[in-house]
Amino acid sequence: MRAITYDRFGGSDVLQLTDQPEPKVSSDSVLVRVRAASVNPVDWKIRAGYLDQIIDTEFPAIPGWDVAGVVERPGLDTPELAAGDEVYGYVRKDWLHGGTFAELVSAPVRTLARKPASLSFEEAAAVPLAGLTAYQTIERVGVRDGQTVLVHAAAGGVGQFAVQILRARGARVIGTASARNHEHLRGLGAEPVEYGDGLVERVRALAPQGVDVVLDYGSDDLVPTTRAVLADGGTVASIVDTAARDELGGHYVWVRPSTTDLDALTRLIDDGAVKVDVAQVFGLADAAAAHDLVAEGHVRGKVVVRV
Structure with missing residues (x-):
């Protein structure tokens, strides 16, 4: 072969x-x-x-x-x-x-x-890998209907799946991305914000009480940003930075193969909730x-x- x-x-x-x-x-x-x-x-x-x-x-x-x-x-x-x-x-x-x-x-x-x-x-x-990564991080933190979630690298391969899965669960999504991807994120149902200096202020302008969950698929300053925007009782999960677990008390997630989770993604895809x-x-x-x-x-x- x-x-x-x-x-x-x-x-x-x-x-x-x-x-x-x-x-x-x-x-x-x-x-x-x-x-x-x-x-x-x-x-x-x-x-x-x-x-x-x-x-x-x-x-x-x-x-x-x-x-x-x-x-x-x-x-x-x-x-x-x-x-x-x-x-x-x-x-x-x-x-x-x-x-x-x-x-x-x-x-x-x-x-x-x-x-x-x-x-x-x-x-x-x-x-599979990107979709499962998004699905399993969301499952790990237990996102619920009505919660506000900040997604870092929301326009990336994993981030796009996460935005759509979160919206299907009834969550409000704020997503970090470069300006050229903002219109695309709006089309997925997220509220985009620019990376870099002033990120905390931009997120707080959209969510004055803070966000309930931070999902990190690529962030340069996860710890200080999360501490500044996470509401009391909120949680964080990352696939790139163990500090989410070790310093912030949240979760570090390494995606695992799972037929059950793939079947869940299949249902979301065939129902039209995830593109x-x-x-x-x-x-x-x-x-x-x-x-x-x-x-x-x-x-x-x-x-x-x-x-």
Whole structure:
């Protein structure tokens, strides 16, 4: 099978299109014929070796955790899925080797769910990691109807999902973003505010009593900003800064694969409450360019690789 692989840590130039053996399928996994995968910031950081201290890598490694495709062959004990089922998932395993930037991937059933019927394979591939991250941070803090939530990096891949999920729950959303993304955030139902000096004053102007929840998907000064805008009894969750837990008494969240949570996202998507923003689609042979675009940090929406 064709796959993108790398045999050492480094820049995007280590990514190569190669021929690899078909992956083995364990008893609780299924073989998925990949139709599309997506690139997340963690992908280029892993490729560069930044996570080597916490995740083992077996070279040659195939990158990618997000997938959308069709079950090619079920494992020995996978009654949840059958050949021909359209699925999507966050296929994170305990070590890095057989990722989703390939024609075939062996995926544990705990990482998969049935693909939203309303989405193309490219759109579905853009959902799992970012959508689950947003959903699980919101679940961790228990956002309720009527609460006011400040979302940092609201126009990013995770932030856009969070804004829409929060609005579906009846929350009021204030979202930090650069000015060029403000109109887009308004379209999602958020009240945008500019990053940088004066952020606290801008948030307080919109929420004089403070916000009930802070969700941090990318903030340079989380601790002082949160202390200045969080209402008494409020809480914070971050995916980038452990200070949310260690200094602010809130939560640090590392996304986990979950069929149940993917099913919840599927319902929101197929009901029209959550839209998927695909910024650009690359071919498999152009995976390095896809990595580079995400690494620049300025793309709005998800970058997808069609297989």
